[in-house]
Amino acid sequence: MSDSACSLELDRITCRFSSRDAPGTPYIALAEASLTVRTGEFVAVVGPTGCGKSTLLNVAAGLLAPSSGTVRVHGEALIGINRRSGYMFQADALMPWRSALDNVTAGLEFRGMPREEARLRGHGWLQRVGLGGFATRYPHQLSGGMRKRVALAQMLVLDPEILLMDEPFSALDIQTRQLMENELLALWSANRKSVIFITHDLEEAISLADRVVVLSAGPATHPIGEFVIDLPRPRDVAEVRLTPRFVELHTQIWHAMKGEVMKAYAAQYAPVDAR
Amino acid sequence: MKIRAAQLLLLFAFVLAWGLLTDPRVPGFYFDNPDKAAFFFGEPLKVLARLADWFVGGDIYPHLGVTLLETLLAFVLGTAGGIAMGLWLGLARTAAAILDPYIKGLNAMPRVILAPIFMVWFGLGMASKVALGITLVFFIVFFNVYQGVREVSPVVLANARMLGAGQRQLLRHVYMPSALSWVFASLHNSVGLAFVGAVVGEYLGSAEGVGYLIHQAEGVFDINTVIAGILLLTGFALVLDAAVGWIESRLMVWQPHTGESSQL
Numbered sequence: 325m326s327d328s329a330c331s332l333e334l335d336r337i338t339c340r341f342s343s344r345d346a347p348g349t350p351y352i353a354l355a356e357a358s359l360t361v362r363t364g365e366f367v368a369v370v371g372p373t374g375c376g377k378s379t380l381l382n383v384a385a386g387l388l389a390p391s392s393g394t395v396r397v398h399g400e401a402l403i404g405i406n407r408r409s410g411y412m413f414q415a416d417a418l419m420p421w422r423s424a425l426d427n428v429t430a431g432l433e434f435r436g437m438p439r440e441e442a443r444l445r446g447h448g449w450l451q452r453v454g455l456g457g458f459a460t461r462y463p464h465q466l467s468g469g470m471r472k473r474v475a476l477a478q479m480l481v482l483d484p485e486i487l488l489m490d491e492p493f494s495a496l497d498i499q500t501r502q503l504m505e506n507e508l509l510a511l512w513s514a515n516r517k518s519v520i521f522i523t524h525d526l527e528e529a530i531s532l533a534d535r536v537v538v539l540s541a542g543p544a545t546h547p548i549g550e551f552v553i554d555l556p557r558p559r560d561v562a563e564v565r566l567t568p569r570f571v572e573l574h575t576q577i578w579h580a581m582k583g584e585v586m587k588a589y590a591a592q593y594a595p596v597d598a599r
Numbered sequence: 600m601k602i603r604a605a606q607l608l609l610l611f612a613f614v615l616a617w618g619l620l621t622d623p624r625v626p627g628f629y630f631d632n633p634d635k636a637a638f639f640f641g642e643p644l645k646v647l648a649r650l651a652d653w654f655v656g657g658d659i660y661p662h663l664g665v666t667l668l669e670t671l672l673a674f675v676l677g678t679a680g681g682i683a684m685g686l687w688l689g690l691a692r693t694a695a696a697i698l699d700p701y702i703k704g705l706n707a708m709p710r711v712i713l714a715p716i717f718m719v720w721f722g723l724g725m726a727s728k729v730a731l732g733i734t735l736v737f738f739i740v741f742f743n744v745y746q747g748v749r750e751v752s753p754v755v756l757a758n759a760r761m762l763g764a765g766q767r768q769l770l771r772h773v774y775m776p777s778a779l780s781w782v783f784a785s786l787h788n789s790v791g792l793a794f795v796g797a798v799v800g801e802y803l804g805s806a807e808g809v810g811y812l813i814h815q816a817e818g819v820f821d822i823n824t825v826i827a828g829i830l831l832l833t834g835f836a837l838v839l840d841a842a843v844g845w846i847e848s849r850l851m852v853w854q855p856h857t858g859e860s861s862q863l
């Protein structure tokens with residue numbers, strides 16, 4: 325079943341969390357969720373809020389051991405941290421005691437690269453994300469968008485084979501966001517990495533990805549639909565949104581998603597109604 | 600500037616009132632005997648004279664040196680021990696769970712009461728004072744480091760692991776810097792407590808140190824010397840606190856301060 329063209333394979337992953345309110349009945353975040361990413365493929369995962377997107381990515385990164393199911397990286401079962409992947413977290417994950425540059429070079433330093441070389445590469449990446457002049461700033465001295473860009477450089481400087489990105493641009497304003505999206509696409513097409521890109525924004529998903537996977541609402545989340553995005557590349561994320569094919573795909577996927585979004589919405593407000 | 604002036608004015612007013620109320624030539628309104636106020640509260644001029652006498656005559660230096668050395672030793676050793684123990688128990692969950700009630704007990708204990716025991720163990724020299732200071736400092740620092748390690752942001756930790764940090768690197772690059780901000784918060788307290796340990800130890804039994812001087816003076820009802828000793832200790836406690844603050848501002852540049860933007 326596993327073939328080498330698959331760089332990442334999530335095979336029937338189930339994740340249960342013991343919930344504090346009801347210790348006897350665990351919360352099932354993911355149920356039998358399977359997802360494969362081919363080498364060099366850009367997969368976007370969309371799903372309603374709280375459905376288990378971050379949980380899925382944590383499993384893929386090896387940060388969270390699933391209750392059942394296996395993760396395979398290039399056909400090999402994953403044990404511990406996924407060393408071939410880089411992870412861009414949804415929340416702020418920079419080390420506040422390190423300057424922007426030192427944050428970018430942290431991974432190189434952990435791998436034992438000489439300081440001078442690490443700084444050189446770190447500077448290069450800071451420049452590529454447009455923060456060349458902010459090397460000595462500490463995270464609290466940067467704007468939210470700048471911190472995201474430092475996090476991007478921090479991940480990419482290590483040149484990982486698999487990129488795991490958890491709503492990386494959702495905190496950015498629309499212009500910066502499209503800039504970053506285009507930049508990401510340029511970087512990605514230059515040397516094709518395998519990408520799992522999580523977003524709640526369907527337009528972002530379609531404009532970036534080769535394939536969009538739609539997750540069901542929680543609990544017991546699992547993929548309910550997969551859509552191949554056959555828009556031509558290279559793409560400009562702003563322009564591609566105006567093409568008829570984009571609109572067509574959007575309508576199609578939104579149709580599949582709508583029910584789940586409504587379910588998630590209803591589930592969130594149900595306990596309030598019951599009281 | 601206005602604040603500074605007000606502060607100085609307040610000090611001046613206080614000393615003036617103190618001087619007037621304790622001057623035997625000014626008729627007292629509470630004590631029947633005009634000398635009594637000076638007996639109980641001292642006189643600012645005599646306190647000042649005593650301080651000048653100490654520093655000019657040079658009698659104070661050996662005592663001050665002993666007290667400061669005890670304080671410094673207690674501070675450094677207690678802090679080092681607290682950091683080491685805090686890191687260890689913060690990371691070793693099982694050990695922490697086993698030791699938890701004992702740590703709580705030791706912390707709840709009024710530890711100044713250990714002074715007599717330390718005198719028996721370590722004699723009347725410096726060692727017993729340092730030991731007392733260490734027990735006071737250790738727990739403050741320990742609890743802060745322990746807390747700091749526990750409250751490391753899980754996302755930052757996960758990120759460092761994804762970037763390839765091993766256990767040692769996590770300790771060095773995540774746990775320690777994160778705990779450091781908590782350590783500094785506690786150092787301001789603990790430098791004062793190191794002083795308390797030294798002075799209380801000296802007060803209870805010794806042949807040197809500022810605490811000993813105060814005890815001696817008290818024995819002959821020399822209230823002016825007692826107050827001079829207290830002022831001296833206060834001054835040095837402030838100096839040590841400022842030193843900690845200075846080191847903190849050097850090491851903790853990454854910490855946000857409220858209202859940091861510079862105003863021209």
Ligand SMILES: Nc1ncnc2c1ncn2[C@@H]1O[C@H](COP(=O)(O)OP(=O)(O)OP(=O)(O)O)[C@@H](O)[C@H]1O
Binds near residue numbers: 341377380524542
């Ligand atoms: N450690 C945990 N313990 C208990 N429940 C958890 C834990 N982590 C996640 N959950 C639950 O699992 C579900 C999925 O969480 P997750 O963070 O994966 O959602 P998400 O899809 O990333 O949401 P969002 O779009 O808001 O980021 C949520 O209902 C959450 O409450």
Ligand SMILES: [Mg+2]
Binds near residue numbers: 379
């Ligand atoms: Mg999430």
